[in-house]
Amino acid sequence: MSSLLSRPIEFLKGVGPTRAKFLIQDFNIRTVEDLLYTFPFRYVDKTNYTTIKDIGRDGEKVLLKAKITSVKEVKGKRQQRLSAVAKDDTGYIELLWFKGVSWVRKMIVPDKEYIIYGRLSIYKGKKTLAHPELEMIKSGASKMKTSLEAVYSSTEALTKLGVDNKHRRRLIVNIFDELKPSDLEETLPPYLIEKIKLQSRYDALIKIHQPKTKEEADASIARLKFEEIFFFQLAMLFSKQRRKLKYKGPVFSQIGDAFNSFYKNNLPFELTGAQKRVVKEIRTDVGSGYQMNRLLQGDVGSGKTMVALLTMLIAIDNGFQATMLAPTQILAQQHYQSLQEYLEGTGVKVGFLSGAIKGKERKLVLEYLKNGDLDIIVGTHALLEDYVVFKKLGIAIIDEQHRFGVMQRAKLWSKNPDFLPHILVMTATPIPRTLAMTVYGDLDVSVIDELPPGRKPVKTVHMFESKRYEVVDFMRTEIEKGRQIYIVYPLIEESETLDLQNLQTGYEQIRDIFRPPEFQISVVHGRLKPAEKDLEMQRFVEKKTQIMVATTVIEVGVNVPNASVMIIENTERFGLSQLHQLRGRVGRGADQSFCILMSGNKLSSEGKERIHTMVSTTDGFKIAEADLRLRGPGDLIGTQQSGVMRFQLLNLVEDRTVTSTARSVAKLVLDSDPNLEHPANEILRNSLKVYFKKNKDWGRIS
Ligand code: ADP
Ligand code: MG
Numbered sequence: 001m002s003s004l005l006s007r008p009i010e011f012l013k014g015v016g017p018t019r020a021k022f023l024i025q026d027f028n029i030r031t032v033e034d035l036l037y038t039f040p041f042r043y044v045d046k047t048n049y050t051t052i053k054d055i056g057r058d059g060e061k062v063l064l065k066a067k068i069t070s071v072k073e074v075k076g077k078r079q080q081r082l083s084a085v086a087k088d089d090t091g092y093i094e095l096l097w098f099k100g101v102s103w104v105r106k107m108i109v110p111d112k113e114y115i116i117y118g119r120l121s122i123y124k125g126k127k128t129l130a131h132p133e134l135e136m137i138k139s140g141a142s143k144m145k146t147s148l149e150a151v152y153s154s155t156e157a158l159t160k161l162g163v164d165n166k167h168r169r170r171l172i173v174n175i176f177d178e179l180k181p182s183d184l185e186e187t188l189p190p191y192l193i194e195k196i197k198l199q200s201r202y203d204a205l206i207k208i209h210q211p212k213t214k215e216e217a218d219a220s221i222a223r224l225k226f227e228e229i230f231f232f233q234l235a236m237l238f239s240k241q242r243r244k245l246k247y248k249g250p251v252f253s254q255i256g257d258a259f260n261s262f263y264k265n266n267l268p269f270e271l272t273g274a275q276k277r278v279v280k281e282i283r284t285d286v287g288s289g290y291q292m293n294r295l296l297q298g299d300v301g302s303g304k305t306m307v308a309l310l311t312m313l314i315a316i317d318n319g320f321q322a323t324m325l326a327p328t329q330i331l332a333q334q335h336y337q338s339l340q341e342y343l344e345g346t347g348v349k350v351g352f353l354s355g356a357i358k359g360k361e362r363k364l365v366l367e368y369l370k371n372g373d374l375d376i377i378v379g380t381h382a383l384l385e386d387y388v389v390f391k392k393l394g395i396a397i398i399d400e401q402h403r404f405g406v407m408q409r410a411k412l413w414s415k416n417p418d419f420l421p422h423i424l425v426m427t428a429t430p431i432p433r434t435l436a437m438t439v440y441g442d443l444d445v446s447v448i449d450e451l452p453p454g455r456k457p458v459k460t461v462h463m464f465e466s467k468r469y470e471v472v473d474f475m476r477t478e479i480e481k482g483r484q485i486y487i488v489y490p491l492i493e494e495s496e497t498l499d500l501q502n503l504q505t506g507y508e509q510i511r512d513i514f515r516p517p518e519f520q521i522s523v524v525h526g527r528l529k530p531a532e533k534d535l536e537m538q539r540f541v542e543k544k545t546q547i548m549v550a551t552t553v554i555e556v557g558v559n560v561p562n563a564s565v566m567i568i569e570n571t572e573r574f575g576l577s578q579l580h581q582l583r584g585r586v587g588r589g590a591d592q593s594f595c596i597l598m599s600g601n602k603l604s605s606e607g608k609e610r611i612h613t614m615v616s617t618t619d620g621f622k623i624a625e626a627d628l629r630l631r632g633p634g635d636l637i638g639t640q641q642s643g644v645m646r647f648q649l650l651n652l653v654e655d656r657t658v659t660s661t662a663r664s665v666a667k668l669v670l671d672s673d674p675n676l677e678h679p680a681n682e683i684l685r686n687s688l689k690v691y692f693k694k695n696k697d698w699g700r701i702s
Contacts, residue, residue, distance in 0.1 A: 004178055005033040013174045019161050026155045032175055039208055039224070039648055040150035043217055044115065053090035055120055055127065059605065062129070064088060064116045065137070071108050073101060084108060086116055086129075094128040103156055104134075113137045117151075135165060148211050172209040187227060187687040189680055192665065199223040222658070225649040229438075230662040231691045232647075236441040237666050238688065241674060243442075249291030250394045250419040252283075256317030258375075259310065262346055274450035275303055279310050281446045282424065286314060286395070292422035295440045297430050298448030299620035300584025301455065304426045305335065307448070308397045309342060311424060316348060316375045320394025323412075324378045327400050329354050329530045330537055334559060335399065336378040353379035353388070356530040384411045395422040428584070429577050430620045434656040435628070437663055457618045458587040460595040462571070462611050471567065471596055472513055479519070479546045483591065484563040487549045488582055490573035491526070506569060507549045520545040552578065561589035571597040571614075572607035576627035579614050606630055628653045 010020035012032055023029040029038055049065045066086040074081050082097040082105055095116070097104045118132030133151070152168045181202045186193070193200065199207070204223040211217035271279070278296060285292040298304045312322035324339075326332035336352040343350060351365050351374040368374045372391035377383065393416045398409070413420045425443065436445050463471055475485055487510065489503045507523055514521065522536040522545040540548045541560055548563070552574075566586045568579065579597070587593040597611055613626045632653060652659065669681065676685035 004175070004183060005031065005036070007032045009035060012171060014167070014171050019158070019163055022155070022157045022161060023163070026158060027153075035171060036175060036205055036209075037648075038152070039221075040152050042117075042151045043148045043211065043214075044117065044151055045148055045214075046115075051090040052086075052088050052093050055093075056122070058120065058122045060120045062116075062118060062120050064093070065113060066093070066116055067111055067113050068095070068108055068134075069111065071105060071110060073105065086114070094126070095132055096128050096130045099131070100156065107159075108134070109136065148214065148217060150209050150211075169209070176206055186683060187690075188230075189683045191680055192669075196226065196661070196665065198226060201227075221649055225647075225655060226658055226662060228647045228650045229655070229659050230666060231687065232438070233441065233659075233663045233666040234669070234684070234688060235691055235695070237670050240442045241670060244290050247291050247420045248289055249286070249422050250315075250318070250320055250416075251289050252286040252314050252318040252320070252394065254317060255283075255314060258316040258346065258348055259313040262313055262343070262348075263310075266342060266344075266346060268342070269452065271306065272303065272448070272450045272452055274298075274448040275307055278307055278446045278448055282307070282311050283314065285444070286311075286422050291420040292395075292424065293443050294422075294424050295436070295443040295445045296424055296426045296448070297436070297445065298426070298428065299430060299451065300428045300581060301588060302428075302448040302451055304399070304428070304448065305338060306342075308399070308424065308426065309339060311395060311397065312376055313348070315394040315422075318394065320392050321369070321372070321374065321390050322376050322395045322397070323383060323390070323393060324376065324397045325383055325399065325412075326378070326380060329356060329380055330533060331399065332378055332380045333534060338559070339376065339378060348375050349373060350376045350378060353377055353382050354530070355380065355382050357382075381408070384408055388415075390415055392416065393421045394419075395424065397424045397426065399426050400428065428581065428620070430624045432621070432625060432628070432656070434660045434663075435652055438652060438659055441663075454590070455587060456592050458566075458583055458593045458595050460583065460597065460615050460618070462597045462599065462615055465598065465600050468598070471598070474594075474596075475514075475547075475565065475567075478565050478594075479514075481591075482562075483565060484540065484543065484545075484560065485547045485565040485567065486563055486582075486585060487547065487567045487569065489549070489551050489569045491552045502570075503549065503551055510547060510549060514547060519547065521547045521549060524548065524550040526551055552582070559588060560585070564589065564591045564593040566593070566595045567598060568596070569598050571599045571611060572603055574610075575631060576610050576613060576623055579610065580620060580623045583614070583618070 008020070009015055009023050009029055009031055010017050012035070015023070023035070027038060029035050044063060048063065050062050052064060052066065055062045064086065066088040069085050069087050069092075071082065071084040074083050079098060080101050082101040084095040086093050086095055095118075113136070115135045115137060116129065116132050118129035121128055121130060149165070150169055150172075151165055154164065154168075158164075181200075184202045184205065186201050188198070188201075192198075198204075199219050199222075201223070204220040206220075207216045208220035208224060211220065278298075282292070282294065285294060296304060296307065298307075308324060312324070315322040324335055326335055332354055333352070336350065339350050349368075351368060353362070353365050353369075357365060365374070365377070366388065369377055370389045370391055382388070396412045396415070398412075409423060409425070412423060415421060425440075430447075431439065433445075478485060487506065489506055503523070503525055507521065511521055520539070522540045524533055524536045528536070536545075536548075539545045540563075543562060564586055566583055568574065568582055571579065574582070583595045586595060595614075597614060599607070599611065603611070609626070609630065613623060617623060632651075650658070669676075669684065672678075673681050676682075676688065
C-alpha cells in the first residue's frame with residue numbers, strides 16, 4: 001500500500017492533532033485512506049436552488065439560498081425549541097430545531113445568507129423545515145470549479161474546529177495533489193472491470209468526491225457500490241464453500257418407520273404442494289453428506305410446523321435426535337403440545353425445556369436427553385446452555401429466526417462433537433429474494449408459497465377511536481356466535497410502565513362492558529411470570545375466556561383456531577411485519593375472521609400508508625416489500641450482523657439490481673476458480689484477504 005494511504009490522518013496537510021482526534025473519535029477516520037473512503041452523502045447543485053414560493057409539497061426536499069432574519073428560543077410543553085425565520089426574495093419559511101438548540105443558536109449569524117437544505121413539512125398550512133442543514137455563504141469565497149459540491153456528515157465538534165464541508169473538500173484536493181494513479185491499486189481484475197463496465201478505482205475515488213457532473217458522480221457511486229456488495233458476496237460465498245468442504249453433516253440416508261407410519265396413520269391433512277416440495281428439498285440436503293443450513297420462509301399459517309415435524313422424523317429414522325427452538329415460552333409450549341398431539345401413539349418421545357422447568361423435572365429431562373431416551377426436545381433459549389447435552393443431535397430447527405442471533409446458531413453447531421447438526425431456520429417474515437440472498441446469504445432458501453386450502457382471507461378494516469362503540473357492538477355479536485377475540489396493545493419499549501398502564505386501562509374499559517360471569521377475559525403481558533402467562537393462555541385456548549387482552553407477547557405462532565377477531569389498539573405504533581404477524585393469529589379456523597385496526601385521528605403519512613397496506617392486502621410478500629420501503633432492512637438484519645452489513649453506499653432495498661449482479665458474478669468466479677488460483681484472479685484473492693482482515697467480525701457470522 002502506498003505510504004500516503006496508510007499515513008495517519010493527523011499528518012495530512014490541513015488536519016493536525018486536534019482535528020485528527022475528532023476525526024478518529026467521531027468517524028473512525030484514522031488514515032488518509034479512511035478519509036478517502038468516507039463518502040459524501042449528497043451533492044449540492046449550486047446552480048439549482050428553489051425559491052420559497054415554489055415549494056409546497058409535504059415531505060419534499062428543498063435547497064434554498066436565503067437569509068436568516070430572526071432566531072428565537074421557544075419554550076414548548078416538554079422541551080425547548082429553536083425557531084428561525086429564513087427569507088429569500090419570494091417569501092418566508094420557518095426553520096425549527098428540537099435538539100442542539102443552544103449550539104445552533106450560537107452558530108447562526110442573523111442577516112447572513114445561508115444555503116439551507118431540508119425536508120419540508122406542512123402542518124396546518126404552515127411550512128417548516130425541521131433540523132435543516134445550514135451552510136453560511138462566505139462572501140467572495142465562491143470560486144467554484146464545479147457546480148456540484150460534495151456534502152459530508154459532520155459533528156458539532158468538527159464544525160467548531162473548522163472541518164466543514166468546504167474544508168473536507170479541500171482535504172480531498174490535498175490528497176489527490178500527492179496521490180498518483182499507481183498508488184491506488186485496483187481491487188478488481190481488468191476482465192471484470194471491462195465486463196461490468198466499471199470505472200477504475202482511481203477515477204471513482206476522485207470523482208465521487210469531486211464530480212463535475214451528476215453523471216460523473218453516478219458512475220463513481222456505481223463502481224464503489226458494486227465493490228461494497230461484490231466483496232461482501234464473494235466473502236460470503238467463499239466462506240460457505242469452505243465450510244461445506246471442511247465440515248460434514250450427519251447423513252440421513254433412509255426414510256424409515258417413524259416417518260412412514262406417521263405419514264400413513266397420523267397425518268391429519270393432505271400436505272400442500274408447497275409443503276411437499278419443501279420436504280423434498282430438505283430431504284435432498286440432509287441426505288447429501290453436507291451440513292444443511294437452510295432458511296424456510298413461509299407466510300403465517302402456511303404450515304411450517306408440519307414441515308419441521310416431518311424433517312425431525314427423518315432424523316429419528318436415521319438414529320439422530322432433533323430439537324426445535326422457539327423464541328418465547330408460550331410458543332415453545334404450543335409447539336410442544338401440538339407435536340405431542342400429532343405424535344400420539346407413534347412411540348416418538350418428545351420433551352420440553354425452558355427456564356421455567358426447574359428442579360427434579362429439569363434434571364430428568366436433561367438426563368433423558370443425554371442418554372437418548374428423548375427423540376425430540378422442544379424449548380426456548382434454555383436449550384442453548386452448555387449443560388444441555390444431547391446423545392446424538394442431528395438437526396436443530398429454529399422457529400422465527402429474526403429473534404435468534406447468528407451466534408446462537410453457532411452455539412447449536414457445537415452441540416454435536418462429531419458432526420455439525422443440520423440447521424433449519426423458519427421465518428414468517430418473508431423477504432424479497434435479492435435481500436434474502438444477502439441477509440441470509442450463507443443459507444439456502446426454501447419457500448412455502450401456498451396456504452392450506454379453504455382459508456378465507458381475513459377481512460381487515462381501519463376504525464378511528466371515535467367509532468369505538470361500533471367495535472364494541474361487533475365484538476358482542478361475534479362472541480354471541482361463539483367466537484373469541486384478541487385485543488392487542490403495543491409494546492412501548494422506552495417505557496414498560498406506560499405500556500402496562502395502557503393495557504390496564506384498556507382492560508378495565510373492556511371489563512366494564514363485558515362483565516362476568518357471562519363474559520370472561522384473559523390478560524397476558526410481559527410482566528407476568530411464565531406460569532401465570534401459560535395459565536391465562538390456556539384458559540383462552542380452552543374457551544374458558546372469550547376475550548384475550550394482551551401485549552405483543554402473543555405475536556408469534558400462537559394458534560387458537562376459534563379466535564376470529566383481532567383488534568389492534570394504537571395501530572400506528574406497530575410496524576407492518578408485526579401487524580401482519582398479529583393478523584395471522586386469526587383466520588386459522590373455518591369461520592370468516594376479522595382484523596380491526598384502531599387508531600387515533602392524527603396519523604403520520606407513514607402510519608397511514610401502513611394501515612392502507614394492511615387493509616388492501618393479506619399477501620405477506622407484498623407487506624414485506626412495503627415494510628422494507630418504509631423502514632429499510634435494519635430490522636431484518638438485526639444487530640448481530642449489522643457490523644458486517646453496514647454499507648456506506650449500497651441500499652439493500654433499493655439497489656437490488658447491483659446486488660444480484662454482484663452475487664451472480666461472485667458465484668461465477670468461484671464456480672470456475674474456487675480457490676481463486678487463476679492468475680487473472682490474483683487481484684481478487686488479494687482483495688478478499690484484505691476484506692477479511694478489515695472485517696474481523698466476518699468469522700463470527702460464517
Ligand atoms: P405457520 O407456518 O404459521 O407456523 P402452522 O404450522 O402453525 O403455520 O400451521 C397453521 C395451521 O394450518 C395449523 O392449524 C395447521 O394444523 C394447519 N395446516 C398446516 N398444513 C396444513 C395442510 N396442508 N392442510 C390443512 N391444514 C394445514
Ligand atoms: Mg409457526
